[in-house]
Amino acid sequence: MSISFRATRLWLPAGVAAAIVLFAATGCAGGSSGERSSDEQFPITITAERAGSGAALYATNCASCHGEPGVSRPVLPNTPPHDGSGHTWHHPDRLLFGWVLDRPPLAVTMPAFRGVLDEEEVIAILAYIKSTWPEDIRQFQREGSEQYELQLRESP
Numbered sequence: 756m757s758i759s760f761r762a763t764r765l766w767l768p769a770g771v772a773a774a775i776v777l778f779a780a781t782g783c784a785g786g787s788s789g790e791r792s793s794d795e796q797f798p799i800t801i802t803a804e805r806a807g808s809g810a811a812l813y814a815t816n817c818a819s820c821h822g823e824p825g826v827s828r829p830v831l832p833n834t835p836p837h838d839g840s841g842h843t844w845h846h847p848d849r850l851l852f853g854w855v856l857d858r859p860p861l862a863v864t865m866p867a868f869r870g871v872l873d874e875e876e877v878i879a880i881l882a883y884i885k886s887t888w889p890e891d892i893r894q895f896q897r898e899g900s901e902q903y904e905l906q907l908r909e910s911p
């Protein structure tokens with residue numbers, strides 16, 4: 756008993772250190788290598804900074820139609836809510852990202868945000884939307900996003 760307890764106490768700091776190294780490496784890749792950063796962009800990592808700036812960008816650019824996830828329902832008819840009651844979480848991050856920039860397939864009302872928002876701003880908005888989902892939905896959607904990325908890498 757005491758051995759496993761000790762092992763946990765020893766390993767925890769190592770795990771935390773590994774997570775920090777991993778996070779730092781991802782951050783570096785974003786700044787130095789465009790090719791690598793596009794591979795590592797999805798699934799989107801939710802950070803407090805991204806969710807914070809994403810919330811402000813969402814309020815300015817999206818809430819007028821979609822409402823605030825978890826706070827208010829969509830304002831415009833036929834506009835999906837982004838909270839857990841909607842279907843945003845049925846889609847992988849890479850597709851959501853493209854849809855915000857260039858409109859979802861068959862969109863009627865949803866505007867394109869390419870040229871209005873830059874890529875990191877769209878990522879921040881999606882990080883904010885994801886941060887409002889219940890944990891089980893967030894986990895499910897993250898696994899779907901990972902699966903989607905794997906399929907992209909495996910396809911010729």
Ligand code: HEC
Pocket residue numbers: 813816817818819820821831832833834835836837841842843844846851854855859861862863864865866868880
């Ligand atoms: C002018 C109203 C309007 C604005 C502003 C708007 N949307 Fe939409 N959005 C819609 C409508 C309506 C749809 C459903 C497709 C359609 O009919 O165009 C939609 C669909 C979507 C979808 C696909 C459906 C889903 O839930 O997965 C996403 C993602 C989305 N919007 C994200 C955003 C984000 C993020 C912003 C802000 C950057 C935004 N929208 C701003 C009206 C809007």
